[in-house]
Amino acid sequence: MGKLVAAGVLAAALTAAPAIGAVPQSAADASPVGIHNRSASALLSRMTLQQRVGQLFMVGGAATGVSSATRSALTTYHVGNVILTGRSTAGVTATRKVSDGLQRLSTHQTDAAANLLVSTDQEGGYVQVLQGPGFSRMPTALTQGTWSDSTLYRSARAWAWQLRSAGVNVNLAPVMDVVSSSFAPYNQPIGYYQREFGHTPSVVASKGGWFLLGMRSRGVGTTAKHFPTLGRVRYNTDTHSGVVDRTTYSSSTWLNPFKTAIADHSKFVMVSTAYYEHIDPNHPAAFSHTIVTDLLRDKLGFTGVIVSDDLGNAKQVQAWSPATRAIEFLDAGGDLVLTGNTTTLPSMVNAVVAKAESNSAFRARVNQSALRVLQAKQSLGLLRWYAPLTVNGRMDAATASALQVYLLSTRTGSWDSNTRECLQRVIGTGVDGVWGPNSQAALQSFLGISHDGSSSLNARTVAALQRYLNGQR
Template sequence: MAKQRNPRLYWLYFLIPLLILALAVYAFGLVGGGTRSVKENPIVSPPTTNKPSDKSENLDALVRDTFSFSKEGKVVHTPFITGKTKIMEVNQKWGEPNHTTEAESGIYEEYVERHVVVGYVSETVNDIRSYDSELQNIPLNEVKKVGGEPDEVRYYQDETHNQIILVYHVTPSTDLKWILPKPSDRVPNPKVDHISVFTEVKNQSNQQKSISETITGMSMDEKIGQMILAGITGTTMDTNNKSLLTKYKIGGFIFYRENLVNPQQTVQLLNELKSNDLALPLLLGVDQEGGHITRLPGGLANFPTNQEIGTINNSQFSYQVGTLLGKELKAFGFNLDFAPVLDINSNPNNPIIGDRSFGNNPEIVSKLGIQTMNGIQSENVIATIKHFPGHGDTSVDSHLELPIIKKTRIQLEGLELIPFRRAIDNGADVVMVAHILLPQLDSNFPASMSKPIMTDILRNQLGFKGVIITDDMTMGAITEHFDIGQAAVQSLKSGSDIILVGHEYDNIVEIFSSIKTAVQKGEISEQRLNESVERIITLKRKYKINNEKMGNVNIGEMNKSINNLLDEYLK
């Protein structure tokens, strides 16, 4: 009888080879010979040196770091510096952007995975916008708790956004902007959408002459022409209008309602003016204040008067009114608005200001006037604050006679000058000076011809460095008391940059000739001309004024935007 095998040993014969095979496979995997089923962890970029140590756990520290970094042109979590970093450095460090967009303010490159948009002009980074998730945890009240009230409040609205923008001027050339959804009853304390650190960078191509080179190459006639803003004759490009451009080198025009028949004619007239061979682009201005002072044709929906807007007293509403005023003007081809009115309506018998003013409270006039100004400027249209040093306490219409205000300088500083000072501090580029006599300051000349008012107060005391333009020199306040040519000469000698001559071709020619004679006789130096021309060219370049022709105006679309705004605030 044969000997039986142990059954336990029988199973071992099968298990031992299986164990050996398993060990071999495991060893092969350790040395990298096989395919791993577990995914590798993604590579994470090391944090940049300017990243706050206490992330979202300490919002206060994050907000403080954001303010601190912005003063150096930096954004948290981002290694670049506005005003210094070249876009090539960004591309070298971060690679090619996901999207590139060209806008009026520069070129913007989006890095989606970095949650950053980088803007640049002349190859230099000037704007860094961060959509970082930690920043998006910061609520509105935390921003204000750390930063205080912003220097400016702006608003932006389109089909998908309704935002408030808190602007802090952290240095003379750099702004920190916090962009959030507009607060509402449902969400009174919204969280940040993104931030922007923006540094002013001059955009000057190699082909563009410097301003000083441009002025050096200009004739005396061209310089004088830049310093006159003339009223247009009729509704077409007639002989007189052609002469103003070709012979007198006029640098800009003002248009009244009688010049603007309908949208098609208006666009055609402006395009024809731009078609001439001009060394410098034209300023094309109009009084588009809203209320009953409106010039544009075509049945545009009208805005409330400034007095009504002052009663509503809402900064966002004023900003959006200004924005739509700018959109209107830009659509037709205008680039200069003689608005907003910053006069305080302190005299109920005032025949000329009245409901054009935001009211009799300097705080309300300042706040709403500045927001309207900023709204106009946001559309790359030049805003003009008027009528310096304040037309609100007059009882005479300066279109007919010369008003007299017997206030002292101290009294003006306590009321009339408040809105102008604040608007200048908030970026006003053009100031219109009124034809009013203030004998306590200058007993001989109205403000528009007065050195104590235009140079001593406006330039030196208030620090205004922009363009000073007179009110229309054909108004009765001037023509009833002065020779119009000599009035223009006196105005330039006293500090104005542009003489506004609203009516009559002969008046324009007389003023041009009087200024030229004064220069030839040495009464006005050519250096004095150069100073004004430099300011005018600087203004035109800042707003990228050009002679680009416009197409059809969509009145229906603009009216829709206006009516939507009015429906929101005039319920």
């Protein structure tokens, strides 16, 4: 796909809408008022070991609200990343409130921490966690794969805009698994749910690549999954143990879509927990140095973040203790431990901290992975910081800049039409860049203050916005 992009299609698509979620590089962006762009390496140097370890975990949190267990993961164990789980039909604005609440709970208020990666499974069809007002209903990947390249790109771009508006910065998609048409009905994890873009490596590589590029164009991190493939197994690793792929080799064409995703700069690759008889028959892929490091990192040249498939609830990994699962994955060369089960988190984190404290080689492994996660965050615009705002009720340059950081929109330091459009999308009102009574009422509802009938920004509302932004730093 990296060589398949048609310049004309991209040029037309890039002019489609204001760039919420983009990380622009304009001259105005270079030095907005009060904004500091942290570097990943500098931030890592200021982190404690516990904070570094926290960056290596992505914990489950209900898409409909923040549970006490997720709250504890963020505040007690310094976990730096969340996956929104379950199903929500509450819409963009309600989801943004959940995402913002998670960001407030994270340790990013301290000088040595970073904003959360907030992720979800937004593939389409049977696997679309976030729905409701403001979210398009996405068809299955198999249907998406029948669309023209330009249609798929534009659609993925729109879906990414919706995610960013909801405070979600990583999509655990696209699925790059290849399932033959004859085997699809028997392939429980992928084909049964039509999660594949097509039935040949070339189609999956091309269509999955356009989905990836559309997401990336809006500043949403993409996750190519499930390496090296789940398209050749019968059973689902989430619900079965002993799942084995008996046909895939390290040279199989089933790996080609992942090569495309890597060439197209997917920031994340997810590794499955199935066994691969012809690559490493002795370890599940997520625990295999041969698959994670020798194949994905070294042979395929992936330099981004390697994330595990679920290591919390998946039936495939229940034979290992939670602590062992985390250690095995990191020892294999993985970077980001995903667990949908918050009860597994304390033992996982404690085991990683303990080993890092006693083993210098493993400590170096932790530092290496923490840096990769922080570099991914930096590329997504998540290491930006602003000084606390003075609550003065004025939409001054500092407040406008802080609002633009929060919105991940172009930073100009002024209350311009693009900023108004981005904010309108977040608060769930008409998106036209004109601030009138409807926008004002929606913002007051979003901030949790009473409606006062004002038709434009007033000091009371701006003061509430300033307090809100101070809580999001």
